[in-house]
Amino acid sequence: MPKISRKGALMPQSPIRKLVPYAEQAKKEGINVYHLNIGQPDIKTPEVALNAVKNNTLDTLAYSRSEGSETYRTKLTAYYKKNDIHVSANDIIITTGGSEALFFTFGSIMDPEDEVIIPEPFYANYNGFSTAQGVKVVPVVSNIESNFALPPIADFEALITPKTKAILICNPGNPTGYLYSKAEIKQLAILVKKHDLFLISDEVYREFTYDGHEHYSIMQEEGLEPNAIIIDSVSKRYSMCGARIGCIVTKNTTVLNTALKFAQARLSPPTYALLASEAALETPDSYFSEVISEYVERRNVLIEELQKIEGVKVAIPKGAFYCIVELPITDSDVFAQWLLEDFRLDNETIMVAPAAGFYSTEGLGKNQIRVAYVLNKEDLRTSVAILKVALNQYNA
Structure with missing residues (x-):
């Protein structure tokens, strides 16, 4: 059988997209999935x-x-x-x-x-x-x-x-x-x-x-x-x-x-x-003022809610719309898949991006996730509440 290239074999999977099949399966089962995993803003295009x-x-x-x-x-x-x-x-x-x-x-x-x-x-x-x-x-x-x-x-x-x-x-x-x-x-x-x-x-x-x-x-x-x-x-x-x-x-x-x-x-x-x-390029400056104001509010809600969870550590973003969150777990890849396959709270769950894929050094980021705060504030509160219950169940 012909072989693929060494380059192709070494090509890394996206830590953001590799869990998509599990999310799609959850949705087919009628589960509402909150996407904290990808930087796709819900802000309207100008x-x-x-x-x-x-x-x-x-x-x-x-x-x-x-x-x-x-x-x-x-x-x-x-x-x-x-x-x-x-x-x-x-x-x-x-x-x-x-x-x-x-x-x-x-x-x-x-x-x-x-x-x-x-x-x-x-x-x-x-x-x-x-x-x-x-x-x-x-x-x-x-x-x-x-x-x-x-x-x-x-x-x-x-x-x-x-x-x-x-x-x-x-x-x-x-x-x-x-x-x-x-x-x-x-x-x-x-x-x-x-x-x-x-x-x-x-x-x-x-x-x-x-x-x-x-x-x-x-x-x-x-x-x-x-x-x-x-x-x-x-x-x-x-x-x-x-x-x-x-x-x-x-x-x-x-x-x-x-x-x-x-x-x-x-x-x-x-x-x-x-x-x-x-x-x-003709977009008025007011568009950015409103968008940035919205992201600041979202960031503040997310950080405030995350800091309430025992054992969770979060870096405070100064820009963009992401943050790295350290969790009281050993393997965020396993945890992220478990969230989609096995965990449900009121027929809902969350999708996160395991942070190890954002590192090049082997072993770093294993207990971290990246969260994109591109959801509205109420959905962010709900998502963190789901995360809190999920962590308790997972660690139990």
């Missing part, structure tokens, strides 16, 4: 974006440019300028989601066996992208005790080898909700310039910052232009996860020209989604 697709007058659905339309990239520069990021349309390549932006970036700056240092826990698909490109992830551990703050720079420096090509951060972070400070970004900037590395910043949650904290982009850091690569997306910003439109932003022309060759090989991003994303 009407202006939806109308751009509904009311378009295209009579041929043609290819777009490989790098995305010039009109969209030009309008994006105005969006970035509002965020104190000064770039031109020629500094941007539009991709099929932030995922493809990362895939193109890895392919453009790293060869097989090269290394990328990432603070863990990190977005689980970073493992997948690195495996697909033959790149080695080198984790630097952050922890719940420090709220998942940036690990000491000495910890990063100790991991740098001749194979190291980049440091990758997510800011604000998925799955931790941590927002890196301006001082922390400056520390990383000094380090990557010292060792001639790239600094990749996944900034898809840029808008979602709380408690008066402000996002500081790596592209705001003077002198970092040759090293800095931003990964961005419309998915979370406008609640447009299904549009699959993202981008690479960098002033390093060699990186951008290389990434363009990857973009040309896949031909072009989807035309309708480009129309919607371009229109979404």
Whole structure:
């Protein structure tokens, strides 16, 4: 029998999606499942974006440019300028989601066996992208005790080898909700310039910052232009996860020209989604004010309720809409499956994401879950109440 590739065999399963069959089976049995497992906002997509697709007058659905339309990239520069990021349309390549932006970036700056240092826990698909490109992830551990703050720079420096090509951060972070400070970004900037590395910043949650904290982009850091690569997306910003439109932003022309060759090989991003994303840039600021206010309330409800459960530890998010929760259990993979297969409270249960899949170091995160607070406040209260009863039963 023909064999699959070694790369395919090593490709990790998504910790977020691998439990879907169990959730679907529970639903077939009439069970109401509260989804705390995936960052799919229930916030409505801006009407202006939806109308751009509904009311378009295209009579041929043609290819777009490989790098995305010039009109969209030009309008994006105005969006970035509002965020104190000064770039031109020629500094941007539009991709099929932030995922493809990362895939193109890895392919453009790293060869097989090269290394990328990432603070863990990190977005689980970073493992997948690195495996697909033959790149080695080198984790630097952050922890719940420090709220998942940036690990000491000495910890990063100790991991740098001749194979190291980049440091990758997510800011604000998925799955931790941590927002890196301006001082922390400056520390990383000094380090990557010292060792001639790239600094990749996944900034898809840029808008979602709380408690008066402000996002500081790596592209705001003077002198970092040759090293800095931003990964961005419309998915979370406008609640447009299904549009699959993202981008690479960098002033390093060699990186951008290389990434363009990857973009040309896949031909072009989807035309309708480009129309919607371009229109979404007209979304009024009031939309974000309302959305952020709602997420702050949801976060506060979630944290307050979780802190009432004995033996539970939770990191306080400063941004995005996720948090890591440490539970009084030994294996969250087993617990998450048990919740869907065997546990019911008034014909309801919850679906969570086991956190081990967000780590690269074997054994870490086994007693943790990631919770996405993308449900309304009442559903979040109900979900935590279900979790409390479930933990009591499970540990009994």
